[in-house]
Amino acid sequence: MSIKISKKIMSKLGKTNAEFNLIEEGDKILVGLSGGKDSLTMVHALKEQQRRAPFKFEFIAVTVSYGMGENFDNLIAHCQEYEIPHTIHDTQIYNLAEEKIRKNSSFCSFFSRMRRGSLYSAAQVHGCNKVALGHHMDDAAESFFMNFIYNGQLRSLAPKYKADNGLIVIRPLIQMRERQLRAFADDNSIPTIGDEACPSMRFDVKMPYARANTKEMLAKMEKDFPSFFTSLNAAFKNISVESFFDKEKFNI
Numbered sequence: 186m187s188i189k190i191s192k193k194i195m196s197k198l199g200k201t202n203a204e205f206n207l208i209e210e211g212d213k214i215l216v217g218l219s220g221g222k223d224s225l226t227m228v229h230a231l232k233e234q235q236r237r238a239p240f241k242f243e244f245i246a247v248t249v250s251y252g253m254g255e256n257f258d259n260l261i262a263h264c265q266e267y268e269i270p271h272t273i274h275d276t277q278i279y280n281l282a283e284e285k286i287r288k289n290s291s292f293c294s295f296f297s298r299m300r301r302g303s304l305y306s307a308a309q310v311h312g313c314n315k316v317a318l319g320h321h322m323d324d325a326a327e328s329f330f331m332n333f334i335y336n337g338q339l340r341s342l343a344p345k346y347k348a349d350n351g352l353i354v355i356r357p358l359i360q361m362r363e364r365q366l367r368a369f370a371d372d373n374s375i376p377t378i379g380d381e382a383c384p385s386m387r388f389d390v391k392m393p394y395a396r397a398n399t400k401e402m403l404a405k406m407e408k409d410f411p412s413f414f415t416s417l418n419a420a421f422k423n424i425s426v427e428s429f430f431d432k433e434k435f436n437i
């Protein structure tokens with residue numbers, strides 16, 4: 186069966202790529218593939234871009250297994266069917282979690298940190314110079330408002346940055362909306378792995394209410410101001426650092 190990928194997704198990918206120099210000639214990219222709708226859209230979009238782009242790049246999709254008996258058979262079969270190079274990177278993150286996590290600290294952030302480390306080591310194993318993550322505009326908005334409300338920080342998710350180990354991390358979907366990615370998976374009847382696969386759900390802790398609250402707040406904002414996300418995207422590129430209260434700036 187062939188995959189239908191919308192013009193809108195491909196044009197957003199191309200524009201974001203050009204705007205932030207994400208994928209360049211000769212890159213070998215490790216694509217983090219959780220099996221969720223976002224990273225699945227990402228691998229299909231990158232495969233299509235590989236076919237169309239005037240520059241050459243390679244990629245390999247890598248799924249980090251937490252060592253909790255996950256079943257990736259459908260994901261493996263899907264990648265085989267669509268000739269997407271894919272491998273499972275086995276870890277023992279799940280066992281470590283039980284020992285390492287302090288009571289009441291965030292389980293999700295523990296898994297996300299450990300997973301990031303595993304993706305970086307897999308990138309080294311596979312000789313990749315970049316790591317692509319499937320975060321989208323809704324993630325960037327949630328991250329921005331959660332940092333603002335709960336941490337007193339103005340911070341979001343960058344389209345591209347250099348990690349301490351020299352690897353370049355890129356987020357090709359960062360200007361796309363979550364609903365576009367969901368529509369891609371639904372339109373193509375792609376079987377996705379959902380949030381229930383998040384290992385933190387297996388531990389007896391409070392649900393991450395902060396994210397749910399923020400999502401709800403943003404949905405309400407968008408209802409009241411339909412261009413909310415377009416404006417936010419523009420604002421992320423239009424920052425007046427000097428208008429804030431940074432003490433360092435006032436020795437003038």
Ligand SMILES: Nc1ncnc2c1ncn2[C@@H]1O[C@H](COP(=O)(O)OP(=O)(O)OP(=O)(O)O)[C@@H](O)[C@H]1O
Pocket residue numbers: 216217218219220221222223224225247248249250300304317318319320
């Ligand atoms: N187990 C995993 N193995 C490899 N990469 C992962 C894994 N989990 C997450 N990632 C990468 O990190 C990105 C962000 O993860 P996060 O858990 O925030 O997203 P998600 O909502 O699960 O996204 P997705 O729909 O792609 O699963 C994913 O889009 C993917 O690129």
